[in-house]
Amino acid sequence: MGRDTTALRAMLEPAVELLGFELVDVGFSGTGEHALLRLYIDSDRGVTVDDCAQVSRQVSAILDVEDPVPGRYTLEVSSPGLDRPLAKRRDFERFLGETIKVKMSRPIAGRRNFTGQLTRMEGEAVILDMGDECLTLPLDGIEKARLVPKY
Numbered sequence: 001m002g003r004d005t006t007a008l009r010a011m012l013e014p015a016v017e018l019l020g021f022e023l024v025d026v027g028f029s030g031t032g033e034h035a036l037l038r039l040y041i042d043s044d045r046g047v048t049v050d051d052c053a054q055v056s057r058q059v060s061a062i063l064d065v066e067d068p069v070p071g072r073y074t075l076e077v078s079s080p081g082l083d084r085p086l087a088k089r090r091d092f093e094r095f096l097g098e099t100i101k102v103k104m105s106r107p108i109a110g111r112r113n114f115t116g117q118l119t120r121m122e123g124e125a126v127i128l129d130m131g132d133e134c135l136t137l138p139l140d141g142i143e144k145a146r147l148v149p150k151y
Helices: 005-019 051-066 088-093
Strands: 022-029 035-041 074-078 099-108 113-123 127-128 134-138 143-145
Touching: 005 022, 005 035, 035 051, 051 074, 051 134, 099 127, 099 134, 113 134, 113 143
Parallel strands: 035 074
Antiparallel strands: 022 035, 099 113, 099 143, 113 127, 127 134
């Protein structure tokens, strides 16, 4: 990734939401002619290929006019998949009771990576039940969090 996507997310999120979708994540990968701008969208009813195409057309129009990304890149719009990223407080609230994998920006109890059941929110922290212990992880210290798929 390596690029800050905060401004890009702020620019695109209203348009995605007007189409009835949540902008789950925005990311860059690759460089030069292999650069990829990837948007992940979701909704309560799921996401179809037609939904991705609709969002892609809308977002492409905005990107063409605003031109916030220098150079050439490929735009890809897709669903977040079974291992959906959790980025905002409402993501964590929506998936209470699910098993998640968390990477912290700084170690807690000597570790940065944790997997457990997301049991509840306390203020600006998530409570993760790891079987033998429960940990309180501050939201602002979470570098990455994802659902663990159920198979």
